[in-house]
Every structure is written in structure tokens, then in C-alpha cells.
Amino acid sequence: MSWYRQIDWITFLTWLFISVIGLVAIYSATQGPLHQGTNIQGNFTKQLLYICIGIVILIILHFTAPRTFQQVSYLGYGFALLLSITTIFLGVEVSGEKNWLPVFGFRLQTSEFLKVATILAVANFLTSRRENQAGTFRTAVTATLMLFIPVVLIIIQSDTGTALVFMALIPIMLLWSGVPYGLCLLMVSPVIIGYLTVIDYVWGLLAAVIITATFFFLEKRPLLTFGTFFASIIIVIGVQVGLHDVLQPHQRSRIEAFANPALDPRGAGWNVMQAKTAIGSGGIYGKGFMQGTQTQLRFLPEQSTDFIFCVIGEEGGLISTSLVLILLGLLLMRLLGQAAAHKHPFAQLFIVGASSIYLIHVVINLGSAMGLMPVIGLPLPFLSYGGSSFLANTIMLGICMNFFYHQRDFSIYS
């Protein structure tokens, strides 16, 4: 088979297509007349540069031996943690998040690279201890700890979004560590129940009942099931008390704003309202390139980064938004499909981890932009402006593509 037929062209072309759509949206969001002279004007050229660098990275990564990633995984993880700690002390604060490290005149968002390193390390850890891997509690705890140290570091940098990504990774990665399904469910349930309780405690109670029932079917242990249910109820009550008695009114309003952003369009729900308005007013065909009033009049906050999807929705309409969703879906399905076909557990686990990171980003970003959840600042992979995020995501994709490309060579290592 010739070398170029082994390259995963579908993944590459989807990536390129998505990146170019993002570039066009960034152009519209930063080059309008009202953006003249602002500091975001240079975003377009920079992003163009990042895409070019991205292509180079993808090419270079194809020439790397897959084993290298296993070999450098712990080293990379340690180095990334060190970078993160450095960021805490030397970092620069940008819009409330102190997660930027100035390096050679660039500002590096170290948490983005920490994602790549962590997945590599965890995947290597979970798959390299073949004999005692199945079901040992110690393995699960160690893997959780490897994911939890970055969470702590990132929370210190007050980057809630990225911390959430790592936390969501914990149950997904644990599935592969051989921990029983029931235990995995238990680890996710507080988040689900808590979130639904904020919307309405009835939803929280409903979720508690469903999760307990599922847990019972998975584990068939009545006493533990009862304990689970009891804990769930305590979470519901705790969130309710916290919401109404512990939090200050303005803090509560910020949390409740997403449940009903129409309540105070100029108040706490402003961003959500503006984002939904931008998307909704786009209609089927959109208002046209550079014609979106929400975008061009700067009603949208963070419109070239976190709310890039709103720019696409307003100016490109349903045609563009569905195209973006289909492309992102295609990319994820393709990655997971390749993972399922892959023989080697390390590659499989890494690809699953990478896909999960993309998925969490997509869900949180689009969920925020479309008013499905509270606004949490996270970039949309490959579409949002941002060098660190774009390059880290591209490196992850490059490693995945490397694993596809060298699929046959893996048998040598095992």
C-alpha cells in the first residue's frame, strides 16, 4: 500500500474544513468597521499562521514512531505539570483567568498542553500494566489522581472550564481501568444531580431516582443502593440550601440566569441572551458574511473565541451551523471508529481520551452559546481563535492520525 493511502484523509480534510470555517468567522468577528484599532484585529492573521503551523505539525507527527509517545508520556506529563506550576507564579492574568505563561514574547496557555500530556500519561499508565490492570482499586485511584492533580492546578489558575474538562475525563478514563460500571456512575452522579437541582429540585430528585435505579440494576446491592439514594437526596438538599442561604443574591442570580435568561436581559443573563439572539436571528440562510448586527455591533462578548459559534449562526444561518455540527460530529465518529478498529489498547485509549476532550469542549461551548447550560468559557475546538488551544488540539489530532498511520507497526511493540 502506498504511503499516502495510509494517511487518514477524511480526518485531515474535516480538520482543514472546520479550521477554515473558523478562520472565516474570526475574520468577520474581528475585521468589521467597529473593530478597527482594537486589540483583537490581529486575531485573523495570527489564526491563519496557527493553521499553517498546524499543517506542519500534522506532517511532522506522521514521521514520528508511535512508540515515542509512550516513551515520553511520563516525562511530558511531568514537564507539563511543571509548566502549570510556573504559570501559577509567573502567569499573566487575562480576563480573570491567570493561565497564560509568557514565553519568548508569546503567551502560552499551559493548561491546553497539559491536556495532551495528561491523556498520554494516563493512557500509558492504564495500558502498560497488563497483568494487574483488571479491576484493581489501586490502579483506579492512581489514574484518578493523575487526572486530579491538573484539576487542582487549573482551579488555582481560576480556569473553571478547563478544570471541568479534566473532571469529566475522570469517569471516562476510569471505564478503561476496569472499575465496575456502577462505581463510575456513582462518580458522575453528584454533578448530574447537582446541575439538575439548580434548574429545579424536581429534576434533581428525578435524576436521583433514575441513577439509583440504574445503579441497582448494575450492581444488585440493595444496601449500597439505598446509601446511593440517601446521598443523592443530601446533594439535592445541599444544593438547594447552598443556592438560597449560602450564596449571595447576585451570585445566585448568575447561576439561575441560565435557567431563565429572559428574566433580566441586561443583567446576569446578558451574554446568554445576546448569544441566543445572535444564533436565532440568523434564520436559515443567515444575515450574510460581515452583515450580522449582533457580531458587527459587538453585542456578542468574546465573539472570536468562546462565542464564535454565534458569529457562524448569525451570519451563516442554519446552513452553516448544521454544516459545522455535521463536520464536528463526523470528526468525532471517525476518530472513535478508528479507535474501535485499532488493536493496541494504548492507541485506543489515547484516541478515546482525545475524542472525549473534543466532545466535552463542544458540549460546553455550544451548550453555553445556545443557552443549554451556564456560560463557561471554553473554546470550540479548531474554530475558536487561540493559538494554544488550536495547536494543542491539533497536536492531539496529529497523534491520533499517527496511530492510524502506523497501525501495523504496533504489533511489534506488543
Add this chain to the structure above:
Amino acid sequence: MRNKSSQIRSTVSIRVLQVVVGITFIILLGRVIQLQLIEYDTYSPISQRNSIRQEFISPARGLVYDRHGKLIIDNQPTFTITITPINFNRESIPLLSNITGYTPEEIEERLLTARRYSWHRSSRLFTEVSFEVFSKIQENLWRMPGIGHQIEGIRNYPATVNGSHIFGYLREVNLNEIERNPSYRLGDKAGRSGIEQTYEDFLRGEVGTQYVTVNAFGQEINQFDAGRHNEPPLKGSDVHTSIDLELQTLAEELMRGKVGGLVAMDPGTGGILALVSSPDFDINMLAGRIDAEYWRQVNSDSLTPLFNRAITSIQPPGSTFKPIMGLIGMELNIITPQTTVFCNGGYYRGRLYRCTAEHGNQNLEQSIKNSCNTYYFWMMNHIAQRGGINVWKNMVDDFGLGDRTGIDIPNETRGIIPDSSYFNRAFGVNRWGIGDLINLGVGQGAMGASPLQMAVATSVIANGGYRVQPHIVSSISHADGSSEFNSTIKERIEWIKPGPLSLVQRGMRAAVTDGSGRFYANLTDVEVAGKTGTAQNPHGENHGWFIAYAPYDDPKIAIAVLIEQGGYGSTSAAPIAGLLMEQFFYGEIRRPWIIDQVIRRPPAPSASAAASTPTIQTITD
């Protein structure tokens, strides 16, 4: 190699993950379709409104004029700097401090206050800044995101009068009021006392709207559709009062340094010509930003300058009540014009009720002129026995005492005119008797009236028995050119007959020409009728009263003056009324030495007038 079950497990997990991805993207796609296809009609207008922002323009508040059309209150533009905390960048603080002259700490503090109200709405940061500061801010607006500016109007008082208790002051509306009345916005001011409060809905006007294309920084780009959809603000209605500017000015001057209230009104219509409560507060100091020191001083003053004594002070009317008693006595057939009562210095009924002198035989006219207490103690004794206290109360109430007069400024008191249930409440059933009632005959004891109520009662006597509703505002001119008159009640009190009335009027005229009013209230060219009064004050110096009206045959003005702790009404209150009459009829003061007396020397009790010899009295009809 891993064991088989593990291999199967991970493949299954990937399939599960693929299903999750599929469901997630279907949900996201569904949401996009919902927003862009189904709810397009909801969001499209919102996005149009966003770029075309509706802005509110505050209307100019209505002006206030006096009875001759002279301007009393207008508006004066002030410059306000606003802040929207979410857009504000702390780095702008040094520049802002540089321009405004406020220290960075002060700005920080105000920023915190603004944040406490809302991060997203604009609050006033500095009010009443100078034009220089305002224009500098305007130039540097682009360097300070979140900072805005607006022009507002504050009340301006160009006239010579203070009139703080008539016109009242404005304060910012609170959040409750905004909730109740959506036409208010935060930071709007509304009348808090006086006619500013009563006529708030007329004076306020209607907020205008303009549609401008703006960006997210709130910077205007241009007028939408060349301003075709704009609605200009509707100016508040102008209010024409019955106040006589010169009279009010003089009244304020005369009342300065004293404690009390004064009301001068047109007895025919009820229009208030002058209304003063002393001490008062400087209405100019409350026009704009409040000087906290001044506000504290006004509020902590033991003489309560915010308290409108002209309509809320309740004091026994003393001898000024005697003309009313005369009319009631005649109507109840207790006295006739011929009835005389022999006064030998007092009236004995269980105990001695003192008179001021031994007046000898007194008929009604003489008893008013000489202010003979004995006559009225005797009469009250008979009223109590024959008609009863409740009949008496109803008749007194007809004069406007014992209930609110319906004047168009807030917080008026009812006053006290007792009936049997009042005494039952106050002393207990069957625990009061005739002894508690006899004092009422000379306007003492368990009764009280405000200067306003006494002015209304004086008007009833002056105008031939018509009960009038006192009012400050006579008409309102709306911005569209139309106007409406303040409809007030004026009704004949049926039982007051012309015969008895003219007898009482003659008595009051005599009281001014020959009685206790002759020193200060007797004018040469205008026939004045009046009655002095001195209300006993157990807590200190007596309160001085004087009621008067003029001209005697065709009354144009009725006055009631109360000087608290002023001693005798003839020396404390009467000179003030006399001077006001001169100003009203002559347009000048012909006896300037009285002004000096009134202003320089706060009335003190004169020893000679106080002397009276208490003796046990016998009464003859």
C-alpha cells in the same frame, strides 16, 4: 495481550461513546433548528432592537407660578457622569480621578456602590459636575469604557420665596416605587412633600424615547431612520398656584426666628395666598445632591424644620374660637342678640373659671370685642346641658375644625374637637363631666386646631357661611396647551344665618378697632375684623393666636397666625397679620417700625397684659 473480556469491554465502551456522541450532536442540531427555524421570529426582532436601542429622555418637570403668573420654580440643567461596572476598567480610575478631581479611593468606593446595585446597569457616578469636567469626560469617553454622561434637570428656585413647606422637595425614587410604577426608572426623582408630591403625576411629564443605532459600548452611531420613530418627551404640566409671591416673601421674613405657622387665604375661593411654617429649611439645599451635613442638621434640629406647623401643629385655638361659639350659641337658642352675661372676673361652676378682667354686663358683640371668658364659660355650660357635647362638636366641625380640610399638600392633621366618645376613650366612660367641657367654650382644654383649620374657620365667618376647601394650586396647564382648574368644594353651611353672622362679624370688627387687636391690626384705609387668642401651654410660654379677615364688608383675605410660645396673641401674632394685610392691600408696608419690632424682638409676654385678679364669680343673665 489483554484478556478477551477486557478487549470486548473496551470495544463496547467505544460503541457506547459513539452513541453518546451521536445523541449529543442530534440534541445540538435540534437546538440549532429550534433557535434558527422555530424561534427565528422571536430572536429576529430582539436583534433589531439591539442594534437600534431605545433610549429614554427625561421630560422637563412642570414649572410653578404664583397667582400673578410670576415664576416660582423652574429647572436648571446639571451634568451627570454614569458608570456601568461590567464595562468599566479599573485602569481608567487615574484618568477619571484626574478629570473629576475626586480621589481614586472615592471613585473606588462609588464603583463599589454602583456594583452593589447592578453590574450591568448604569448608575450615577457623579452628579452635578461642572461643565468643564463634563466636557473633558466627553472628550475622553472612548478611553474610559463603561463611563457615560447625561444631562439632567434639577429644581431651581429663582423667586425670593423659600416656600419649602408649600412646594416640597424631590428625592430619588426607591426600588419599591419603581416596581409599583413602571414609568419610573432608577435615579428618577419624585416629589416627597408639598405640591411636588401631590401633583407629582402632572409635574413629572412623560418620558420620551429615541431610537439610536449603538454599539455594545453604548456609543451612539446615529439616529435610527433619521429619527422618524422618536417620541419627544412630554414636558410636565405647569402648575399655577394661588400663592401671592410678595405676601409669601413677607410672611416668611416675619416668621423667621419664631416657631409657629401662618396661613393666609382667599375666603371666597379657599385659594392659599401664603403659608409659612417656621422654622423651615432651605429648599435650595435639597434641590440637587444633598449636603449630608445640612440634611443631618435639619433632621436633628429639636425645632423640627421638616414639620409643617401650618397644617400639622395642633394647639387649642383659645379666644379665636369665641366667634364660632357665638354662632353656635345663637343657633342653639342659648343666646339672643340681647342676652347679656354679667362678668365679675370669672365663672363658678364647681370651681372658678377665670376671666381676664371684670367686664360687667356683656352681650355677644361686646364679649367678642373684650374677649370675655365668663360669657363663653356660661354659654358652654348651657350648650353642654341643653344640646350636648356631640351636637356642639358637629357644629364646630362644620367650620373645618376636627377634620382634614382637604388642602392639596400631604400630611395634614385632623385636629381635635372632642365628642362624648372622645372623652370616653380619654378618661373612661362616666369619668368625665361638665367640668371638662366648660373650658372648651373659650377654645381651651381637650381641643386643638392647626393654623390652616383656623384660617378656614375665619373664611367661613368672613364669606357669609360658606365652607371652602383650601388649596395651593388653582389651575394646571398641560403641555398640549389645554388647562384644567382645580375643582374644590365650596358649600353653604345651612344653619349659619345672616343675622347672627353679622353680629359676630361686628364683634370681630370691634375687637380690631377697640379690642385687643387695635394696637397692630387696625389699618387706616381697610376695615379689618379679627380676634386674638392665647392658648394655655402647660409646658411653657403660652401660644399666641390671631385670626383676621379684611375688608370687613367684602373679604378678600383671611389670615390665621399661630406663634408657639409667643405669649399673647395680640402682641405676637396680631402684628404679623397686620403687616400682611398692609402688604396685601397697599402693596407696601406703611408701618415699618412694626417690622422692626416683629423681626428684632421675638415676642415676649408683656407683664401688664397678664395681670388678672381671680375672684369668685356670680353669674347673671
